[in-house]
Amino acid sequence: MRELLANPVLVKEIKLRFRNMKSFTGLFFYLLVMGIFVFGFVYLTGSISGGGFFRPEESFILFTMLSFIQLGLILFITPGLTAGTISTEREKQTLNILLTTAQSSFQIIFGKLLSSIAFLLLLLLSGLPIYSMVFLYGGVSPGQMAVIFLFYFLTLLAIGSLGVMYSTVTRRTVVSMIATFSTMIFLTAVTGFFLILTVSLSSVAMGTGTSPLSYFWASINPAVVLMSLLEPSWNDEISRITGISLPLWVSYSFFYLLLFAGSLWLSVSKLRVNMNKYR
Amino acid sequence: MIEIKGLTKKYGSFYALKDLNLKIEEGTVFGFVGANGAGKSTTFSILATLLQPTAGEAWINGVSISQNPHEVRRQIGYMPDFFGVYDQLRAEEYLDFYGASYGLNPKQRMELIPKLLELVNLTNKRYDYVDLLSRGMKQRLCLARALIHNPSVLILDEPASGLDPRARVEMREILLELKAMGKTILISSHILPELAEMCDTLGVIDSGELIAHGSVQSIQEKLQNEKVIRVKIAGPLKVAVTFFENDPQVSRLTQIQDRQIVEFLYKGNDEDQLDLLRNAMATGLPILAFSEQETDLEDVFMEITKGAESL
Ligand SMILES: Nc1ncnc2c1ncn2[C@@H]1O[C@H](COP(=O)(O)OP(=O)(O)OP(=O)(O)O)[C@@H](O)[C@H]1O
Ligand SMILES: [Mg+2]
Numbered sequence: 001m002r003e004l005l006a007n008p009v010l011v012k013e014i015k016l017r018f019r020n021m022k023s024f025t026g027l028f029f030y031l032l033v034m035g036i037f038v039f040g041f042v043y044l045t046g047s048i049s050g051g052g053f054f055r056p057e058e059s060f061i062l063f064t065m066l067s068f069i070q071l072g073l074i075l076f077i078t079p080g081l082t083a084g085t086i087s088t089e090r091e092k093q094t095l096n097i098l099l100t101t102a103q104s105s106f107q108i109i110f111g112k113l114l115s116s117i118a119f120l121l122l123l124l125l126s127g128l129p130i131y132s133m134v135f136l137y138g139g140v141s142p143g144q145m146a147v148i149f150l151f152y153f154l155t156l157l158a159i160g161s162l163g164v165m166y167s168t169v170t171r172r173t174v175v176s177m178i179a180t181f182s183t184m185i186f187l188t189a190v191t192g193f194f195l196i197l198t199v200s201l202s203s204v205a206m207g208t209g210t211s212p213l214s215y216f217w218a219s220i221n222p223a224v225v226l227m228s229l230l231e232p233s234w235n236d237e238i239s240r241i242t243g244i245s246l247p248l249w250v251s252y253s254f255f256y257l258l259l260f261a262g263s264l265w266l267s268v269s270k271l272r273v274n275m276n277k278y279r
Numbered sequence: 280m281i282e283i284k285g286l287t288k289k290y291g292s293f294y295a296l297k298d299l300n301l302k303i304e305e306g307t308v309f310g311f312v313g314a315n316g317a318g319k320s321t322t323f324s325i326l327a328t329l330l331q332p333t334a335g336e337a338w339i340n341g342v343s344i345s346q347n348p349h350e351v352r353r354q355i356g357y358m359p360d361f362f363g364v365y366d367q368l369r370a371e372e373y374l375d376f377y378g379a380s381y382g383l384n385p386k387q388r389m390e391l392i393p394k395l396l397e398l399v400n401l402t403n404k405r406y407d408y409v410d411l412l413s414r415g416m417k418q419r420l421c422l423a424r425a426l427i428h429n430p431s432v433l434i435l436d437e438p439a440s441g442l443d444p445r446a447r448v449e450m451r452e453i454l455l456e457l458k459a460m461g462k463t464i465l466i467s468s469h470i471l472p473e474l475a476e477m478c479d480t481l482g483v484i485d486s487g488e489l490i491a492h493g494s495v496q497s498i499q500e501k502l503q504n505e506k507v508i509r510v511k512i513a514g515p516l517k518v519a520v521t522f523f524e525n526d527p528q529v530s531r532l533t534q535i536q537d538r539q540i541v542e543f544l545y546k547g548n549d550e551d552q553l554d555l556l557r558n559a560m561a562t563g564l565p566i567l568a569f570s571e572q573e574t575d576l577e578d579v580f581m582e583i584t585k586g587a588e589s590l
Contacts, residue, residue, distance in 0.1 A: 008379035016367055093363035097421075100327050100357045101380035102349070102428070273331045276345040 008103060009111030014118055023119060030123055034130045037069075038062065042133075059137035064230050066131055067148055070124060071226055074156050075188060077120055079180035082163030085112040086271070087173040105271040109164060109264065117160045124152060148229055151249070155222055158256040159184055161263035168267040191221040199241055215242035219251035280305045281326070281432060281463065286335035288321050288487075295321045297487040299335070303465065303480070305431075308458050310474030310495075311467040313484035319467040320360050322484075323436045326465070327357040339432055353381070356425030360436040360467075364409040370401060370420055373409045374427060381428035388427075395423040399453060415446040422453065433457065435466045439473060451477055505530075508552075509542045510559075511568040516541060519564050526555060542572070 017023055045058045086109075089095040098108065134140050162183055166176040195217035202211035218224045218238055228234040228248045239245040281303040288296040296318040303309045311319050324330035326337055328348040336343060342350045364373065371392055378388035396402045399419035404412060409420060418438060425433060438454075439447045455477055458464060468474050474481065475495045483491040483498065491498050512519045516534050519541055523529050528551060532543040545552065556569055 008376055011379065012365075012368075012372075012376045015372075016365070019367060092365075093359075093361055094365060096324075096327075096329055096359050097357070097362055097377075097424070098380070099329060100352055100355070101377060102353050102382060103380050104349070272348075273329065275328055275331055275348045 007107055007111040007114070009098075009108055010115045011111075013111065013115030017115065017119060026119075027123060027126060031126060031130065034066075034069075034127050038066070038130055038133055041065075056138040059134045060140060063131075063134045063140045066134075067226060067230060068223070070127070070152065071155070071222060073123070074120065074152055075159065075184055075222065078117065078156055078159040079163050079177065079184055081116045081120065082113065082160045083167050083176040083180040084173040085116055085164050086167040086267075087170060087176050088167075090171065091173060099272055105268045109168070109267045109271060113157075113160055113164050113264070116164075117156050120156060121153075124149070144229070147249075148226070151226065151229060151252075154253060154256050154260070158259040158263070159187075161260045161267070165263035165267045168270050187220060188222060191217045192223065195221060195224065202241075211242050212244060214238075215244045215251075218242070219248050220255050222252075225249055225252045280341070281309075281337065281339055281465065283322075283326075283337040284335055286322065286325060286337055287333045288318075288325065288330065289333040294487045296325075296332075299484075299489055301482060301489070301492070303463060305463050306458075306461050307479040308454070308464040308466065308477055310471075310478035310481045311465060311484060312469065312471050312474060312481060313467075314469055316486075317469075317484045318487040319469075319484060320436050321487075323357070323434050323465070323467065324359075326434055327355060327359075328352060353428065354430055354432055356428070356430040356433045358421050358425045358433075358435045358438055360440065362421060364412075364417060364420075366408075366410045368409050369406050370396065370409055370412070371405050373420065374424060377424045378427045383428065391427060395426060398426070398456070399423045400449065415442045418442060418446075419450070419453070422450075426457075431462060433462055433464045433466075435464065437467055437469075439468065447473065505544045505546055507542060507572040508545045509540055509568075509570050509572050510566060512539050512541065513565040513567050514539075519559075519566075522559060522562060522564060528555075539567075 041062050045062075086095065089098060132142075132145070135142065135145075159180075163176070163180040166179040166183075167173070170176045170179065195214055198211055198214040198217060202214065215238065224234075224238075225248050228238065235247050238248060281301070283299055283301040286296060286299040287294065299322060301309075311322070313319050321330065325332050326339065326344065328344055328351055332345075336345060338344070339351050339354045342354060344351050365376075368376070374392045374395060375388050378391060383391070393402070393405075396405055399422055401416060401419055401423065404416060404420075409417065412420065418441070422435070422438060425435075435454075439450045442450060451473075454464065454466070458477070466474065466478070471481075478495060480493060481491075481495050481498050482489055510519065510523070516536065516539065520532065520534060523541060523543055524532055528545055528547040530544045530546070532541060534541050545555075547555070552571075556566075559566060559569075
């Protein structure tokens with residue numbers, strides 16, 4: 001672990017990122033918006049229901065909304081942070097020198113990935129106090145919150161490594177950005193569309209038949225999986241429709257870990273040219 | 280020591296580098312000369328493990344570039360012809376980053392950095408942002424960077440390009456200092472005289488092929504058995520041109536119309552040259568001047584590359 005964190009690329013990039021005032025203003029505004037949102041919600045629901053009460057059900061709604069906002073943040077910011085990591089070095093002509101140093105390809109890729117998602121991790125963690133406001137009102141357990149953060153982390157790693165992978169195999173940052181965003185859109189919107197399509201087709205055609213395909217689309221869609229984590233009854237509903245009782249998060253973890261490992265492996269093997277022409 | 284055997288790089292059917300064979304002894308400076316697009320950077324990129332060769336092999340201090348590129352990277356300090364620097368990084372941090380990239384610990388880095396900055400005369404720029412340094416300074420900083428892991432072999436692709444005359448002299452002095460430290464240096468340029476003074480051996484490359492190789496002197500001698508003769512004529516050039524072109528030892532005749540001059544390469548010895556002049560006078564050519572031109576390395580280079588092009 002110390003080996004991993006004593007990574008020259010990681011150290012340098014983090015130093016550069018946090019030297020930049022932009023990072024802090026970004027963080028500040030994020031917390032400000034989150035804070036206003038939470039307090040506004042509490043204040044408004046309290047005044048609507050009268051008597052200044054904030055009930056557990058309302059607390060749960062707030063929690064759900066916050067969770068989706070953060071998921072959206074992860075899905076939309078991660079591609080932008082990672083899809084340029086290698087290709088901008090190529091465009092700025094600093095990559096050649098970096099590749100002739102004694103760092104292993106894994107070290108370089110890993111350092112790039114971690115340093116670029118570090119900012120988002122910080123964003124998520126710094127929002128934790130505001131987020132945990134909802135504990136005060138009940139309706140959500142700390143355990144549930146931990147699970148959701150693990151889910152965020154996995155999603156972040158998978159999309160992030162996908163961005164780094166595209167950045168490694170394409171020559172230009174623009175192309176890499178487009179590819180990463182497209183994949184992200186595919187994983188969220190397109191899978192959602194297919195899910196609705198397969199579900200409605202199967203129920204129309206066969207009444208209460210099973211539909212493994214819908215299960216697949218549901219299990220790789222971050223929004224659906226997040227919902228199933230927030231509201232476990234969704235799992236039952238999904239297994240009733242699809243006939244597969246494996247919880248969604250298990251398949252999700254498997255798929256996104258695979259995505260993460262595959263992208264990482266591809267980036268590492270494509271970063272440098274293969275000098276051995278006989279292999 | 281560097282050994283290169285049959286190194287070839289093809290792009291489609293185009294040979295950027297064709298069957299290069301070279302041996303560069305330890306502690307010597309090898310100059311690689313060639314016109315634009317000759318294949319210098321291609322060769323250096325392959326040696327720096329950045330480009331996969333189509334065929335052939337090379338060894339740096341006995342380590343194969345294809346079998347053990349990781350170890351090769353530790354043995355070489357590479358300076359590309361074009362390179363960028365990171366924004367918002369100070370000269371000191373720049374060197375520190377690369378030091379860490381070679382696994383040096385912080386203490387070693389802090390000891391080395393002032394010495395390296397001193398070597399390349401950038402001590403007063405230690406806390407300046409690298410992207411704001413002048414081109415010449417960036418170039419010197421990049422050289423310092425290439426030295427941070429104390430490599431025994433330096434591969435420098437046109438380190439003096441884009442520098443003003445003064446900076447060129449400074450760069451040369453730094454390189455001589457490195458040579459004195461016993462480093463094996465490969466340096467490329469398309470300006471031959473610049474290299475001739477500090478190189479032990481030279482290689483001339485054209486269109487991907489090594490067309491001359493050896494000591495600076497031997498290359499000069501090899502190419503100087505042809506001399507350039509310039510004749511000034513009073514009157515129309517046409518007769519003179521036909522006369523000289525008829526001599527089998529004359530080649531590449533050019534005319535400078537407005538100055539009444541014909542110039543050509545002459546292969547013959549002094550006796551032949553005397554005969555040529557006598558015959559010319561006997562034919563009644565109105566010769567005002569007949570002189571042998573001084574050739575320097577620049578001309579030699581121009582000659583070699585011109586010759587290879589017409590093959
Ligand atoms: N990726 C590529 N695809 C096709 N041709 C290439 C590629 N890279 C280089 N070449 C060709 O290979 C040849 C050698 O290029 P190289 O950069 O080695 O020349 P050079 O001797 O370094 O020239 P210069 O003095 O301009 O730096 C050139 O003709 C160039 O056009
Ligand atoms: Mg070049």
